[in-house]
Amino acid sequence: MADEHEELVTERFAAESLVQSGADDLERAAEAALRPRRLEEFVGQRVVRDQLSLVLDAARNRGKAPDHVLLSGPPGLGKTTLAMIIAAEMGAPLRVTSGPAIQHAGDLAAVLSSLEEGEVLFLDEIHRLARPAEELLYMAMEDFRVDVIVGKGAGASAIPLTLPPFTVVGATTRAGLLPAPLRDRFGFTAHLDFYAADELERVLVRSAGLLGVPLDPAAAAELASRSRGTPRIANRLLRRVRDWAEVRGDGTLSLVAARSALDVYEVDGLGLDRLDRAVLTALCTRFGGGPVGLTTLAVAVGEEPETVETVAEPFLVREGLVGRTPRGRVALPAAWTHLGLEVPHPSGTLFG
Numbered sequence: 001m002a003d004e005h006e007e008l009v010t011e012r013f014a015a016e017s018l019v020q021s022g023a024d025d026l027e028r029a030a031e032a033a034l035r036p037r038r039l040e041e042f043v044g045q046r047v048v049r050d051q052l053s054l055v056l057d058a059a060r061n062r063g064k065a066p067d068h069v070l071l072s073g074p075p076g077l078g079k080t081t082l083a084m085i086i087a088a089e090m091g092a093p094l095r096v097t098s099g100p101a102i103q104h105a106g107d108l109a110a111v112l113s114s115l116e117e118g119e120v121l122f123l124d125e126i127h128r129l130a131r132p133a134e135e136l137l138y139m140a141m142e143d144f145r146v147d148v149i150v151g152k153g154a155g156a157s158a159i160p161l162t163l164p165p166f167t168v169v170g171a172t173t174r175a176g177l178l179p180a181p182l183r184d185r186f187g188f189t190a191h192l193d194f195y196a197a198d199e200l201e202r203v204l205v206r207s208a209g210l211l212g213v214p215l216d217p218a219a220a221a222e223l224a225s226r227s228r229g230t231p232r233i234a235n236r237l238l239r240r241v242r243d244w245a246e247v248r249g250d251g252t253l254s255l256v257a258a259r260s261a262l263d264v265y266e267v268d269g270l271g272l273d274r275l276d277r278a279v280l281t282a283l284c285t286r287f288g289g290g291p292v293g294l295t296t297l298a299v300a301v302g303e304e305p306e307t308v309e310t311v312a313e314p315f316l317v318r319e320g321l322v323g324r325t326p327r328g329r330v331a332l333p334a335a336w337t338h339l340g341l342e343v344p345h346p347s348g349t350l351f352g
């Protein structure tokens with residue numbers, strides 16, 4: 001009995017994290033093995049890939065470090081992967097840090113002043129850099145110069161230090177939050193969008209190949225359509241279906257295995273996760289379809305507004321379940337249908 005209960009708890013816990021688009025430490029190791037290393041292995045995002053490949057080829061021909069690159073888009077779509085690819089394609093060393101990891105301008109100055117020529121500096125969550133660090137960064141990006149402060153108080157002096165050419169690759173889920181002066185320092189900005197089902201199928205087939213597991217085409221299609229347009233989620237579902245196939249099936253990742261595993265983990269037909277469903281439910285039932293402000297909605301689902309806005313909302317909007325209006329978020333008819341509720345009469349306040 002106790003064991004059964006424990007199993008239930010772990011399964012429920014796993015279900016909660018299964019379709020969230022962020023990655024935890026444990027998952028990072030699993031992901032590293034599946035990460036494309038070169039641009040030509042990177043599936044989908046054709047426009048971004050073409051543009052980026054031009055930027056990199058041109059820089060290589062000139063024998064120079066490429067322009068600074070800004071990557072934006074929801075979690076799990078390949079920003080970190082692309083940053084690593086940029087370094088690999090340039091044959092350049094990669095330094096990884098993030099906005100929240102840099103507490104003071106001095107931390108950033110230390111990183112900048114130790115960069116090698118041509119090095120790629122990956123700044124994840126760049127929108128969370130502290131303001132003084134941000135100012136230091138755009139001077140460094142523009143003039144390849146940083147002022148190193150020596151001493152303290154009245155005796156302190158700034159020693160200008162010239163930096164070797166390097167490339168900043170910034171990643172953000174919220175490009176709109178970057179101050180214009182910082183955004184303007186990026187010579188190339190790429191926005192990653194959700195992947196189409198056929199692209200996710202290719203991601204899955206590639207990953208299954210790397211993992212050495214037999215994936216039926218019908219299973220690949222099923223998983224692709226329930227991965228929330230997100231490669232990270234596709235890979236995660238693939239690992240769970242592999243578990244199911246090995247433990248309860250014959251090892252083959254068949255359509256039955258895929259559907260059964262997705263049932264166990266309560267992944268719904270659209271691949272929506274707990275937060276997505278909570279947002280939809282709150283919108284439809286608590287707020288009568290809205291419009292409701294982001295902050296109010298976030299409080300209702302017990303999340304930070306930023307999480308609701310950057311993690312849940314983009315996919316709900318893109319699926320036509322939620323709309324953004326000047327007065328707030330509204331549920332669209334598909335939201336009620338998806339929750340199995342009756343769509344309110346269109347002459348009501350909402351659509352009238």
Ligand SMILES: Nc1ncnc2c1ncn2[C@@H]1O[C@H](COP(=O)(O)OP(=O)(O)O)[C@@H](O)[C@H]1O
Pocket residue numbers: 031032034035036041042043044045074075076077078079080081082203231232235
């Ligand atoms: N275009 C792609 N082709 C193949 N796999 C991808 C692609 N984009 C992302 N992935 C996979 O999804 C995972 C998450 O990608 P990541 O770059 O960490 O996303 P982000 O940094 O945007 O949150 C990676 O481990 C990688 O294996």
Ligand SMILES: [Mg+2]
Pocket residue numbers: 079080081124171
């Ligand atoms: Mg990342």
